Amino acid sequence: MALDGRVAIVTGGAKGIGYAIARRFLHDGARVVIADSDEKAGNVAAEELADLGDVVAVSCNVAERLHVHNLLAAAFDRFGDVDILVNNAGIVDKANFLELDEADFSRVLDVNLKGAFLCAQAVARHLVEKVKQGRPAGAVVNVSSVNAVLAVPDQVAYSISKGGLNQLTKVMALSLAPYGIRVNGIGPGSIMTDLLKGVVDDEVAMQRLMSRTPLGRIGEPREIAAIASFLASDEASYVTGQTVYADGGCLP
Ligand code: NAD
Numbered sequence: 001m002a003l004d005g006r007v008a009i010v011t012g013g014a015k016g017i018g019y020a021i022a023r024r025f026l027h028d029g030a031r032v033v034i035a036d037s038d039e040k041a042g043n044v045a046a047e048e049l050a051d052l053g054d055v056v057a058v059s060c061n062v063a064e065r066l067h068v069h070n071l072l073a074a075a076f077d078r079f080g081d082v083d084i085l086v087n088n089a090g091i092v093d094k095a096n097f098l099e100l101d102e103a104d105f106s107r108v109l110d111v112n113l114k115g116a117f118l119c120a121q122a123v124a125r126h127l128v129e130k131v132k133q134g135r136p137a138g139a140v141v142n143v144s145s146v147n148a149v150l151a152v153p154d155q156v157a158y159s160i161s162k163g164g165l166n167q168l169t170k171v172m173a174l175s176l177a178p179y180g181i182r183v184n185g186i187g188p189g190s191i192m193t194d195l196l197k198g199v200v201d202d203e204v205a206m207q208r209l210m211s212r213t214p215l216g217r218i219g220e221p222r223e224i225a226a227i228a229s230f231l232a233s234d235e236a237s238y239v240t241g242q243t244v245y246a247d248g249g250c251l252p
Contacts, residue, residue, distance in 0.1 A: 182231075
């Protein structure tokens with residue numbers, strides 16, 4: 001199987017896209033750490049997925065350095081290693097540029113960008129040490145968004161955070177290429193999750209989404225999980241620094 005024996009941390013893995021990635025990774029032979037700030041949902045997810053393989057939930061707010069430190073400690077404690085990180089935890093704002101307040105700006109940037117950086121740096125330091133010991137390099141996958149390149153006027157902080165995440169992908173890919181560690185991103189379009197339901201909460205908003213989606217439908221979390229599995233696996237051994245958009249044709 002594509003991810004046989006690998007240890008993968010999936011942030012925000014309790015629900016939505018992260019849950020689908022955790023499920024797919026288990027199916028593909030990985031051992032999975034679900035890292036989520038919603039402790040209860042994380043535990044429920046790990047219980048639901050336990051039949052598929054070795055999975056554990058760790059309560060973690062990715063925006064807190066100490067939580068990230070404890071997350072890695074928990075992963076080593078349970079599995080003795082980490083090979084793959086999926087930076088998937090994310091939140092969204094719903095304010096336009098003139099109304100967005102500082103607290104909301106910081107909240108979104110803290111989770112979507114700083115949180116991704118904290119997790120990525122902690123895991124990357126470990127992966128570099130592994131390579132220096134002659135062990136196989138791992139991979140990082142950042143879950144970005146079409147909003148990284150498609151400015152959406154009422155998701156200002158979100159769009160900025162995802163634009164930054166794309167640059168994190170590129171900077172990390174260049175910095176870690178000498179070690180053979182690959183870093184890629186996924187840019188989902190509209191995927192059916194609680195996050196989407198919170199933003200697209202009426203018929204007008206849904207019509208607007210559909211009008212910019214040539215495939216004419218909302219995507220499923222498993223359609224993102226399939227790409228995450230590919231990018232994390234050796235099948236993508238010559239791919240690094242890329243963000244793959246899965247958006248029903250939304251981006252030109
Ligand atoms: P979701 O709200 O369904 O799930 C997000 C998960 O992240 C939840 O389990 C939540 O508890 C967890 N989380 C939130 N803040 C956290 C934190 N500080 N630390 C750890 N965990 C935290 O959302 P989703 O739609 O599955 O989104 C997952 C990722 O996909 C996000 O990065 C989002 O920006 C991205 N994305 C989603 C869509 C979409 O249409 N659903 C589109 C583009 C990109």
